[in-house]
Amino acid sequence: MAKLKVLFHVNENEKWNVALGNITNLIKDVGExxxxxxxxxxxxxxxxxxxxEKIKIMKDLSEKGVKFIACRNSLKKMCADNVICINEDNLPSFVTVVPAGITEIIKKQQEGYAYVKP
Incomplete structure (x- = not known):
């Protein structure tokens, strides 16, 4: 079987548990x-x-090769709106920041990643 390339897109907090469960099940099914x-x-x-709580699960998944990405535009907007201020310096070390999430989605789809939005 060829290596599966999958992009999980999470833009709603309430979808994290489903996404993390889907990723865990995918790894169990096909192997990391x-x-x-x-x-x-x-x-x-x-x-x-x-x-x-979520960071612990994400860290475990990152140790299995899962890559986590944050949108810089979203980080800035959340801080500007006084919701929560997270920047690249206080993110977990396994999280990469990209300038724009939408651009990253498009790039990954062009690279052949299957798009999953829980």
């Missing part, structure tokens, strides 16, 4: 070496990157 999994958070969902 058989999937290239990227999780992109934008909008309000970037706040999960400071949620201790």
């Amino acid at each position: 070496d058989n999937a290239d999994i990227v999780v992109l958070a934008n909008g309000a969902s970037v706040s999960a990157y400071v949620d201790d």
Whole structure:
């Protein structure tokens, strides 16, 4: 089987548990070496990157090769709106920041990633 390339797009906080469950089940089904999994958070969902409970699960998944991405535009907007201020300096070390989440989604789809939006 060819390595699966999957992009999970989470832009609603209430979808995180479903997304993390889907990722866990995918890895259990195909094995961590058989999937290239990227999780992109934008909008309000970037706040999960400071949620201790979710961070623990994400860290475990990142150790299995899952890549987590945050949208810089969303981080800035959340701070400007006084919702929560998260910047690149206080994100977990396993989270990468991209300038615009929408651009990253398009790039990943052009690279052949399957798009999953829980």
